Amino acid sequence: MCTHFYLLNGGVIISKRISTDELVNENIRFKEVLVIGPEGEQLGIKLRREALELAYDQNLDLLCVAPGATPPVCKILDYGKYRFEQQKKAKEAKKNQHVTEVKPIRLSPVIDKNDFDTKVRQASGWLKDGIKVKIDMRFRGRMMTRQEVGKKIMDDFIEALTEISTVEKKPLLEGNTMSAVISPKKK
Numbered sequence: 001m002c003t004h005f006y007l008l009n010g011g012v013i014i015s016k017r018i019s020t021d022e023l024v025n026e027n028i029r030f031k032e033v034l035v036i037g038p039e040g041e042q043l044g045i046k047l048r049r050e051a052l053e054l055a056y057d058q059n060l061d062l063l064c065v066a067p068g069a070t071p072p073v074c075k076i077l078d079y080g081k082y083r084f085e086q087q088k089k090a091k092e093a094k095k096n097q098h099v100t101e102v103k104p105i106r107l108s109p110v111i112d113k114n115d116f117d118t119k120v121r122q123a124s125g126w127l128k129d130g131i132k133v134k135i136d137m138r139f140r141g142r143m144m145t146r147q148e149v150g151k152k153i154m155d156d157f158i159e160a161l162t163e164i165s166t167v168e169k170k171p172l173l174e175g176n177t178m179s180a181v182i183s184p185k186k187k
Contacts, residue, residue: 023064024079025052033064033074045071102132102181107157109143109150116153120160127164127184135171137178150178158182 028048035043035051038060046054051074055062061079064072103126105119123133135157137150154171161182169181 023067025055025061028052028062028064028072028074030064030067030072032071034069034071035062036065036073036075038076043076051076100132102134104134104136107135107137107150107153109137109139109146109153111153116157120157123157123182124161124164127161127182130184132168132181132183133161133165135180135182139176139178144176147173147178154178154180 028051030048032045032047033051035046035054037043038058043054051062055076058076060076062074062076063079063082064074066073103123105123107116107119111119123135126133135154137154139147139150143150151171158165158167158171158180164185165182166185167180168183169179171178171180
């Protein structure tokens, strides 16, 4: 991003943020620019008008690649091809990006045996699918005085899943919530 200041009649200064993608050809408002040719060679510092003429003579565009530099750096290139390449790189980076999914499970210090077993089965299914599990236990009211009971249930839950998981974050009390994170074992 680059900030440009414009003086309007009456002396009012208006600033406008322009991204480097918009600084092409006639949108470049710098008086002098350092010009880089299409093959990467430096052509030196030129007036804006001269730089535009150089680009137009080769049927190419002038793109400001470093508006914050002194003087700003502009490159002569085919802008359509450049934009296509940028979009292609962004798409490829997004495709290769791996989003780690974390499923939450909430336990209670007064959980029943059947509910406990159901939550263990649910968590084991997620772990087998390669998804991390965040275990939360909220203490409310008088339960805050019995944190050791909650810690025991949390430890039992983690113990029930030790064959298919590893503890990424040990049970820790933050405010009135104890939480832990377990992830699938690497094969």
